[in-house]
Amino acid sequence: MTPVKASDTDKVLSIAANVRRVRTRMRQAAERAGRDPMSVRLVAASKTVDAARIRAAISAGVTILGENYLQETRQKLGQLGQAAGVEWHLIGPLQRNKVRYVFDLFDMMHSLDRLELAEEINRRAERLGRRLSVLLEVNVGGETSKSGWTTAGLLNDIRQLAALPHIQVRGLMTIPPPTSQPHEARPFFRQLRQLRNRLAQEGYDGMAFDELSMGMTADYEVAIEEGATLVRLGTAIFGPRPERH
Numbered sequence: 001m002t003p004v005k006a007s008d009t010d011k012v013l014s015i016a017a018n019v020r021r022v023r024t025r026m027r028q029a030a031e032r033a034g035r036d037p038m039s040v041r042l043v044a045a046s047k048t049v050d051a052a053r054i055r056a057a058i059s060a061g062v063t064i065l066g067e068n069y070l071q072e073t074r075q076k077l078g079q080l081g082q083a084a085g086v087e088w089h090l091i092g093p094l095q096r097n098k099v100r101y102v103f104d105l106f107d108m109m110h111s112l113d114r115l116e117l118a119e120e121i122n123r124r125a126e127r128l129g130r131r132l133s134v135l136l137e138v139n140v141g142g143e144t145s146k147s148g149w150t151t152a153g154l155l156n157d158i159r160q161l162a163a164l165p166h167i168q169v170r171g172l173m174t175i176p177p178p179t180s181q182p183h184e185a186r187p188f189f190r191q192l193r194q195l196r197n198r199l200a201q202e203g204y205d206g207m208a209f210d211e212l213s214m215g216m217t218a219d220y221e222v223a224i225e226e227g228a229t230l231v232r233l234g235t236a237i238f239g240p241r242p243e244r245h
């Protein structure tokens with residue numbers, strides 16, 4: 001372990017304060033909506049964040065890290081080790097030719113966004129004797145630039161997805177279109193919840209729809225009011241990210 005420098009102490013303290021503040025707001029949002037605060041989990045989105053700051057977040061009680069890039073995750077796992085009780089979630093897009101690396105790095109994937117990728121994951125998982133927990137990414141805003149199923153597209157593919165035994169569907173995820181005000185994201189979060197309710201009601205063998213991964217720094221309180229069970233927060237925990245990629 002590298003020794004802690006003076007400047008690192010400040011970072012550690014501010015990350016701990018950020019985690020506390022975020023948890024208070026998460027609890028208040030849940031209470032406003034008459035929800036159990038324990039039903040909402042924090043995913044610290046840690047892309048571009050170094051291992052020392054991630055360690056600070058873990059010390060402050062963070063138990064789920066959300067990462068976007070495989071190579072970066074592998075490096076961090078090398079530096080931090082598999083800390084007991086800490087889960088790593090893939091929240092960014094995955095290329096089909098990288099599927100084999102996912103199993104040893106991640107406990108859950110939020111960003112399963114197309115049938116062909118699901119089929120490839122299922123094929124690889126079968127070969128490895130593994131199963132992967134996933135959320136299905138839905139492009140509720142219908143933006144052409146964005147990945148994920150449209151609502152209609154998912155309803156069209158859902159039976160084929162249900163037929164893949166090595167994929168454990170746990171719920172849905174969305175990244176709504178950018179808005180200038182948090183409340184403008186509400187209709188998109190509501191749409192994801194309604195789609196989840198519909199799928200849960202229709203009932204598909206082997207699929208669960210308990211999880212709704214929605215809400216980021218700008219709009220997580222609204223997302224919680226609309227039923228989020230996983231909020232993915234980067235800036236609110238770690239501060240602004242450097243431009244990259």
Ligand SMILES: *Cc1c(COP(=O)(O)O)cnc(C)c1O
Pocket residue numbers: 045047068091092175216217218232233234235236
């Ligand atoms: C980076 C990232 C986040 C966190 O974004 P913030 O606005 O910094 O909270 C959430 N979800 C995904 C998929 C991301 O890539």
